[in-house]
Amino acid sequence: MTLQLRAIALLVGCAAPVAAGAQTVQNATLRRAQQAYDNLEYRQVVSLAQAALRERLTGAERARAYELLGFTYGALDSILKAVDAFKQVVLIDPERQLDPNRVSPKAYSAFDVALRQVLLVRQLRIDSTSFVGGRGAVPIRFTVTQPARVVTRAIGTSGGSYVIDSGAWNGQVNLSWPARLANGDPVPAGNYTVVVDARLGQNAFSASQPIRVSHGSVDTLPSLTSLPGYQYLPETEVPPQSWRPLGLAFLYTGGALVGTLGLESSSLGSSSKRELAVVGGAALVTGFVMTLRKPAARPAAANILYNRLLRDQIARRNQDIAKENVARRQQVQLTLVPLSKPGGAGPR
Amino acid sequence: MMRAAAGAVLLVLAARAALAQGVTVTVGPQLALASYREVASGLRYQGTGFGGGVSARYRKFSAEAGVVRLTFDPAAGGTATSGFTATEVDAWLAYDLAPYASVEVGFIRRTADPEFDAQSVGAVRIGARSFYEIGPGATVLFRANYLAAPKFSGGGHAGFSVDLGLGVDVRLAGKLHGTAAYAFQRINRKTNPGGTGEIDAPIQGTVARVGLAVGF
Numbered sequence: 001m002t003l004q005l006r007a008i009a010l011l012v013g014c015a016a017p018v019a020a021g022a023q024t025v026q027n028a029t030l031r032r033a034q035q036a037y038d039n040l041e042y043r044q045v046v047s048l049a050q051a052a053l054r055e056r057l058t059g060a061e062r063a064r065a066y067e068l069l070g071f072t073y074g075a076l077d078s079i080l081k082a083v084d085a086f087k088q089v090v091l092i093d094p095e096r097q098l099d100p101n102r103v104s105p106k107a108y109s110a111f112d113v114a115l116r117q118v119l120l121v122r123q124l125r126i127d128s129t130s131f132v133g134g135r136g137a138v139p140i141r142f143t144v145t146q147p148a149r150v151v152t153r154a155i156g157t158s159g160g161s162y163v164i165d166s167g168a169w170n171g172q173v174n175l176s177w178p179a180r181l182a183n184g185d186p187v188p189a190g191n192y193t194v195v196v197d198a199r200l201g202q203n204a205f206s207a208s209q210p211i212r213v214s215h216g217s218v219d220t221l222p223s224l225t226s227l228p229g230y231q232y233l234p235e236t237e238v239p240p241q242s243w244r245p246l247g248l249a250f251l252y253t254g255g256a257l258v259g260t261l262g263l264e265s266s267s268l269g270s271s272s273k274r275e276l277a278v279v280g281g282a283a284l285v286t287g288f289v290m291t292l293r294k295p296a297a298r299p300a301a302a303n304i305l306y307n308r309l310l311r312d313q314i315a316r317r318n319q320d321i322a323k324e325n326v327a328r329r330q331q332v333q334l335t336l337v338p339l340s341k342p343g344g345a346g347p348r
Numbered sequence: 349m350m351r352a353a354a355g356a357v358l359l360v361l362a363a364r365a366a367l368a369q370g371v372t373v374t375v376g377p378q379l380a381l382a383s384y385r386e387v388a389s390g391l392r393y394q395g396t397g398f399g400g401g402v403s404a405r406y407r408k409f410s411a412e413a414g415v416v417r418l419t420f421d422p423a424a425g426g427t428a429t430s431g432f433t434a435t436e437v438d439a440w441l442a443y444d445l446a447p448y449a450s451v452e453v454g455f456i457r458r459t460a461d462p463e464f465d466a467q468s469v470g471a472v473r474i475g476a477r478s479f480y481e482i483g484p485g486a487t488v489l490f491r492a493n494y495l496a497a498p499k500f501s502g503g504g505h506a507g508f509s510v511d512l513g514l515g516v517d518v519r520l521a522g523k524l525h526g527t528a529a530y531a532f533q534r535i536n537r538k539t540n541p542g543g544t545g546e547i548d549a550p551i552q553g554t555v556a557r558v559g560l561a562v563g564f
Contacts, residue, residue, distance in 0.1 A: 245482035252480070252488045256514035256530060259492070263510060263534045265385075265550045271532070272383035272394065272423075275556030276514070279530035282558070283488050283516045290483025 027052055027061050030068075037068055045072045063092040070114075074107035082107065086114035094120045094207070120145040121196045121207035130335040132218050132328075133186035137176035138336050140194060142207065144169045148200040154179075154192045154211075162187060164194070179213065179334055186332045189215040191339070209338055216333040220325040223318045227310065235304045236297035249287025253280040374517075374525055375402040376561030380416045383423070384434075384553045386466060390427035393466075395420035395434075401527065401559065408444040412454075413437075414529075416557060420466070432465035434458055436555070438531075440473065440491075449478050456495065456511065467551055468501035469535065471509060485519030495535065504539030504549060517561075525561040530554070 025031050033048035049065045049072070057065065070085035089096055089111075098111050124142040131137070144150055147170040154162045154177070164177045179187045195208045226232075257276060264271055380397040399416030415437045422428035440454035454473035460466035475493030482488055495509035514530040535551040 245486070248480050248482045249488055252478075252490045252514060255490050256512060256532070259512040260532045260554070263512065263532065265534060265536075265552050267389065267548065268385040268550055268552045269389035269392075271385060271552055271554055274394075275381050275383065275554040276530050276532070278381060278556045278558060279514050279516065279528045282526075282528040283514065286486050286488070286516050286518050287482055290486050293483055296481070296484035 025061060025064060027055060027057055029055060030057065030061055030065055033065065033068055037072060042072045042076055045069075059092055063089050063096065066092070067096075070110060071103070071107050074104060074110050077106070079106070079110055079113075082110035083114045083117065086111045087118050090115055090118055090120060094122050094205075115145050118145060119148055119198055119200045119203040119205045121150070121198045121205050124194070124196055124207045124209050126194055126209050126211055126336070126338045128335075128337050130333060133332040133334050134178070134180060134184065136334070137178045140164065140175040140177055141173065142196055143172050144198050146170065146198075146200055146203075148198040148203075148205075150199075151197045152177075153195050153197075154187070155195055156188070157191045157193075158188070160188065169198075179336065186215065186334050187213060189213050209341060212337050212339055214335045214337075216335060218328040218331045218333045220328050221321045223321055224314050227314060227317070230310055230313075232307050232310060233300070233303035235300055235307060237300040237303070238297050239295045241291070241295060243291055245290035246284070246287040249283045249290075253283045256280065371404050371406045373402065373404045373564045374527075374561040375564075376400065376525070376527065376559050378414070378416065378527070378529075378557040378559030380418055380555055380557045382418045382420065382553065382555045384420055384466065384551075386551050387549045388427075392423040392426045393420035393428060393431065394423045395431070399436075399557065401529075401557070401561065403561075408450075410442045410444070410450065411440065412442070413439040414557065416555065418555070430465065433461045434466060435461075438473075442477065448480050449476065451476050452491070452493070454493070460501070463501060467537070467549075469498060469551070471495035471498035471535075473511065475511070477513070479515075485525075487515075487517045489513070489515035489517070491515070495533070498535060498537075500537060500539075502539065502549075504537050506535045506537045509533075509535040519563070520560075523563040525563055527557075527559050527561050529557045531556075 025034060029048055029052040033045050033052055036042075036044040036048055045068055049068045052065045053062065066085045066088040070082045070089060073079070073082035073085060098108050100108050103111075120143075122143045122145065124140075126138060126140050129136070129138055140152065147168065149167075150169045150173065151166045152164040152175060154164055156162075162181070165175045181187060191210060191212050193208050193210045195206060198205045257280065260271070260273075260276060378399050378401055380399055382395045382397065384393040384395070385391060395418045397416050397418035399414060401412070401414035403412040404410065415435070418434045418436065419431065420434060421431040436456070436458040438454065438456050440452045442450040442452035444450040452473070452475055455471065456473060457468075457470045459468045472495070473493040474496055475491060477489055477491035479487055479489040491511075491513040493511040493513070495506075495511055498506045498509050500506075510533070512532045516526075516528045518526045520526050531554065533551070533553045537549045537551055538546050539549045540546045
């Protein structure tokens with residue numbers, strides 16, 4: 001029972017990727033080969049697929065025919081032939097991927113061996129990005145299937161060509177392109193094609209990805225009106241209520257009374273106190289009323305100093321921001337967007 | 349009366365002109381109570397009157413002036429037989445040494461009418477004052493002035509003459525102030541009538557002035 005289940009799973013796994021692409025097949029011979037594969041008639045698949053390859057086929061149909069042969073040879077344990085067939089598949093469609101969860105391990109390993117026997121640049125990816133010129137880079141990723149000399153360039157539609165990288169690479173490659181000219185200026189705005197050329201002996205392969213580079217102005221910083229976490233303090237404070245006003249009124253009135261009594265002439269006798277009583281009474285009443293009233297706000301020296309320091313700090317920050325904005329107005333915001341690929345990869 | 353009105357108009361005009369220069373000014377009318385003693389304890393008078401005052405402040409400088417016309421009558425129990433009127437003009441110019449103290453100079457001139465019913469006096473003031481804001485818009489003041497180089501209508505001289513003062517200024521509402529000022533004068537006048545020898549003829553007086561003032 002277990003063996004039967006494994007066989008069914010294997011067959012379903014081999015058939016699934018082939019069936020998935022059968023909808024676009026126009027060639028009758030290739031369709032028959034597909035039906036034979038679905039019916040597990042592997043001998044017939046081989047003859048029909050080979051016959052189809054001798055006919056006029058589109059690129060996709062040709063890749064499908066080789067893929068059928070690869071899966072079939074894998075099922076028939078003809079691994080070398082399966083590898084050869086898969087080589088043809090990836091040469092026609094370098095981005096072709098097999099899902100290891102959906103195909104048989106034999107077919108997948110044959111596909112993997114085929115990939116490593118052919119020089120390819122696959123999965124060239126350039127992400128959308130935006131950065132200030134000189135302060136960022138464009139991430140470029142691709143996979144080279146064999147150790148090779150790889151030159152990566154950006155070729156502008158207006159004719160400019162900039163070497164991004166040149167080196168010996170194998171496997172996954174991650175590059176960063178600052179998009180700057182030799183003098184430090186950002187590359188001119190426009191459409192470019194990032195071309196990755198891999199060369200190994202007589203073999204060469206090239207992959208490309210069009211991109212658009214646009215220039216924009218860099219956002220300037222707003223001036224500060226306050227510092228986060230710091231607030232202006234009130235520059236006046238109301239002292240607590242006290243008897244001080246009445247005390248002062250007593251003190252001043254007492255001074256006048258003592259002065260008057262002390263300076264009175266003995267020969268002239270005691271002078272009238274009516275005048276002092278009127279004015280002194282007014283002073284005492286005023287002192288008493290002021291004692292009951294809310295005291296006047298007075299300057300808070302510490303708070304005034306603190307606010308002055310805070311204002312100075314904000315002014316210094318704003319000066320720095322102004323300088324930064326002057327620099328930013330001379331900078332360029334580079335925005336890079338990958339464009340749809342017209343279909344530009346293949347062996348040379 | 350006409351002279352008083354003209355003086356008031358002049359004060360108001362001066363206050364407005366000063367305001368334009370960033371000077372704070374108050375000006376207003378005053379009622380006065382006064383007492384006056386001369387030569388001996390029996391020669392004493394009490395009186396009332398009216399007048400006006402103006403004050404101004406510019407930074408650390410301040411100025412104050414007042415004029416009052418007093419009508420004195422003989423006090424009960426005294427030996428004086430007739431009254432007199434007196435016009436007193438006081439003026440000070442002060443400079444603040446501290447937020448609560450200043451030095452000041454000025455003058456006093458008091459004229460009596462009839463001329464020989466009381467001594468007319470003129471002197472230079474030199475002194476200091478202390479002032480303190482005891483509440484919002486309320487200030488008390490104490491001053492002590494030495495009256496230098498006094499001149500008297502009846503002649504003579506004075507080696508020791510002082511003037512003490514107490515003042516209150518309260519902002520009642522908006523620009524309206526209430527003012528009260530007390531002054532005590534002691535002048536040790538000596539005279540030599542007919543060359544018979546120098547005798548003491550002291551002068552002592554008190555004046556209380558209560559009024560309203562408008563601030564600009």
